[in-house]
Amino acid sequence: MAFIDPRTEFAFKRIFGSAQSADLLVSFLNALLYDSQPVIEATTLRDPYLTVQLPGVQHSPLTTRAQLNGNNTCVVELQVLNLPTLGKRVLYNAAKSYGFQISREEVQRDVNPLLSLTVADFTMFEQSADVLSRFALQEVEKGFDYPNNELGLVFVELPKFQKELHQLETLADFWIYFLKNAEKLDTPPDPLRQVPEIRQAFELAREDLLNREEFDVYQQQLFFIADQRRSLSFGREEGLKEGVEMGKVQGIREGVQQGRTEGVQEGIQQGREEGYKEGVRQGKNQGMQLGRQEGVQLGQQGIVMRLLSRRFGKLEPEVQKSIKALSSDKLEALAEAAWDFITDLELREWLDANG
Numbered sequence: 001m002a003f004i005d006p007r008t009e010f011a012f013k014r015i016f017g018s019a020q021s022a023d024l025l026v027s028f029l030n031a032l033l034y035d036s037q038p039v040i041e042a043t044t045l046r047d048p049y050l051t052v053q054l055p056g057v058q059h060s061p062l063t064t065r066a067q068l069n070g071n072n073t074c075v076v077e078l079q080v081l082n083l084p085t086l087g088k089r090v091l092y093n094a095a096k097s098y099g100f101q102i103s104r105e106e107v108q109r110d111v112n113p114l115l116s117l118t119v120a121d122f123t124m125f126e127q128s129a130d131v132l133s134r135f136a137l138q139e140v141e142k143g144f145d146y147p148n149n150e151l152g153l154v155f156v157e158l159p160k161f162q163k164e165l166h167q168l169e170t171l172a173d174f175w176i177y178f179l180k181n182a183e184k185l186d187t188p189p190d191p192l193r194q195v196p197e198i199r200q201a202f203e204l205a206r207e208d209l210l211n212r213e214e215f216d217v218y219q220q221q222l223f224f225i226a227d228q229r230r231s232l233s234f235g236r237e238e239g240l241k242e243g244v245e246m247g248k249v250q251g252i253r254e255g256v257q258q259g260r261t262e263g264v265q266e267g268i269q270q271g272r273e274e275g276y277k278e279g280v281r282q283g284k285n286q287g288m289q290l291g292r293q294e295g296v297q298l299g300q301q302g303i304v305m306r307l308l309s310r311r312f313g314k315l316e317p318e319v320q321k322s323i324k325a326l327s328s329d330k331l332e333a334l335a336e337a338a339w340d341f342i343t344d345l346e347l348r349e350w351l352d353a354n355g
Helices: 009-016 022-033 087-099 171-184 196-204 212-262 264-312 317-324 328-340 344-354
Strands: 040-045 062-068 072-081 114-120 132-135 151-157
Touching (some): 009 072, 022 072, 022 151, 022 196, 212 264, 212 328, 264 317, 317 344
Parallel strands (some): 072 114
Antiparallel strands (some): 040 062
16 A cells, blocks of 8 residues: 655645544644644634645645634644745745634634644754744743734754654654655554554545546656756756856955965965865765755656556566666656556557657
8 A cells, every 4th residue: 555745735735634634633733733732622624625736836725723722713724845945935824824814704803823834844944953843923132922922833844853663752753753754654553553543644645545637636746846856956056066166266366365475386285275175075065966866866766666566567677677767857758658558568668769
């Protein structure tokens, strides 16, 4: 059994925003927002997830009205982000959800508190090793809370979560482990199966329950994320080259000045030493970027292999070798063309023509 990746927007909204998600959404929010205490008793989604969504299009977070203990109410919005992004997007969505509670159609005297929960599949805060971070309005120097401090931001950074299955302790640990590892698993692990809501989340994440349209959109989102991460790596590489050129110009100027004041020979020697160190550093950075790009392509190969194996059974070694030799663009084209193959002969013909 295979599971879709909760770190994609399609899977995240299918799991936490469907009509069947009420109980597991309460468990998930209580675990991450309230230290597993049963503060939230029920939720009502403002716009339940009903249709699939295209990759590359910015969508709004899931927004739910949460009924709390003591007959209190708050608005909770939750979203997953796959790529490094400025915090302005999170702030904009939170402020919009907070302000849009009052409309011409539904006049109410009070504005409910709002909590924004963002699951980030990248590191947002380098200055902290904590997986979970919380933000609220406070006075800068004294640190006391703003009156009616009803707008809070909560972030979960998945790359910082390093616990293995046997190390899980809290319900929050269980949910974060599910988010980060579900798509790698063949069956729900026993510790997670003991939680009914997480067991239900695995059921909603079953890949074999997707229809053709949903599966296509899910695959497109995976390819889109891989392409965007590859583009970010390329942008960093281009920025590195530009920085190197600027550094060379600056280095030449400094070298000339130093040569004039301390002597031509001393300036040349120091320039060689600095150039060697800079070259080593640049070589390491470029090697890391190349490794990330190769990792993206390996991920695409795995997706295509799994898709074809599901259609034609175990692939022969020579077929696997041909697929592994394809470029990223060819892998994406093969994933699209595979839906029209009836026999594995058509697969071989396609590989012969595009290899």
